[in-house]
Amino acid sequence: MDTTRSLFLPPQGSTVASDVDALFGFIFWISLFFFVGVTALTVYFCIKYKRKDGKGETTPYIESLALEITWIVIPTILLMVIFVWGFQDFIRMHIVPANSMEIKVTGQKWFWSFNYAEGATGVGELVVPVGQPVKLLMSSKDVIHSFFVPAFRIKMDVLPNRYTITWFEATMTGEFEIYCTEFCGKGHSEMWGTVKVLPKDEFAKWLEAGSGPGEGESMKEYGARMFVKNACNTCHSLDGSKNVGPTFQGLFGRREVMSDGTTITVDENYIRESILSPMAKQVVGYDPVMPTYQGILKDVDIDGLIAYIKSLEN
Numbered sequence: 404m405d406t407t408r409s410l411f412l413p414p415q416g417s418t419v420a421s422d423v424d425a426l427f428g429f430i431f432w433i434s435l436f437f438f439v440g441v442t443a444l445t446v447y448f449c450i451k452y453k454r455k456d457g458k459g460e461t462t463p464y465i466e467s468l469a470l471e472i473t474w475i476v477i478p479t480i481l482l483m484v485i486f487v488w489g490f491q492d493f494i495r496m497h498i499v500p501a502n503s504m505e506i507k508v509t510g511q512k513w514f515w516s517f518n519y520a521e522g523a524t525g526v527g528e529l530v531v532p533v534g535q536p537v538k539l540l541m542s543s544k545d546v547i548h549s550f551f552v553p554a555f556r557i558k559m560d561v562l563p564n565r566y567t568i569t570w571f572e573a574t575m576t577g578e579f580e581i582y583c584t585e586f587c588g589k590g591h592s593e594m595w596g597t598v599k600v601l602p603k604d605e606f607a608k609w610l611e612a613g614s615g616p617g618e619g620e621s622m623k624e625y626g627a628r629m630f631v632k633n634a635c636n637t638c639h640s641l642d643g644s645k646n647v648g649p650t651f652q653g654l655f656g657r658r659e660v661m662s663d664g665t666t667i668t669v670d671e672n673y674i675r676e677s678i679l680s681p682m683a684k685q686v687v688g689y690d691p692v693m694p695t696y697q698g699i700l701k702d703v704d705i706d707g708l709i710a711y712i713k714s715l716e717n
């Protein structure tokens with residue numbers, strides 16, 4: 404499957420990947436050629452024209468019209484080739500094909516979520532069909548992030564209060580990494596995900612299936628899966644240690660002081676509220692940085708998470 408993976412570059416998973424690589428290769432080899440050439444000549448001249456005792460104290464005056472024309476014309480031609488070539492690829496990578504399927508991408512501290520027109524949502528995993536142009540309409544809920552899929556050779560900033568757009572058409576099935584390439588705070592290095600490219604019929608089935616525990620999976624196991632899938636683990640530990648948010652160890656039934664001085668006991672309703680409206684009650688000693696999962700998690704997902712949290716004893 405990964406026959407297009409090379410020593411230096413990830414597999415070519417999209418229609419534009421081989422073009423990007425070709426231009427990159429061209430620039431790379433030209434740069435290498437001149438780097439080696441200039442360095443070698445410098446060393447050669449250092450040795451050849453080293454000052455010999457008493458002789459050759461003044462640098463000779465060299466004038467050559469031919470030489471000057473050469474080093475103006477050749478780099479100009481090379482730069483124009485790179486410009487025209489790059490501009491054509493740039494245009495192609497920025498004009499979204501008319502038959503694209505649109506997916507809304509949201510970046511926030513510190514995970515990606517994906518909303519489909521058909522209603523399906525995904526966190527951390529972007530599921531797409533192979534051989535179909537996909538338009539990504541992207542925005543951020545907090546700071547600037549950047550959406551990068553190396554195998555597709557696409558990268559686009561994701562900003563708050565504004566939409567940015569990019570697109571790709573996957574040419575092979577499989578799983579490919581997504582990274583955030585804009586330093587966005589403490590959890591930046593964990594802000595990664597996967598693009599899962601499925602054959603068209605499997606993708607259609609996936610869109611229909613929606614969410615909920617799989618066959619033979621208990622609510623608790625489903626919740627454990629949601630805990631990782633929705634990036635709760637980037638802020639909540641399971642071993643009692645304090646992270647960005649409070650630990651989940653022994654959370655259920657715990658009495659806690661809120662920032663307004665009131666005391667609550669953690670029950671199902673409190674957990675649900677914490678997930679959907681994290682700003683409603685703030686645990687004392689923590690920053691109000693928990694993102695809302697309103698519109699991302701369905702009831703069944705929250706039920707799973709509650710079952711999972713209940714199972715985490717002291």
Ligand SMILES: [Cu+2]
Pocket residue numbers: 510513547548549583584585586587591594
């Ligand atoms: Cu980020």
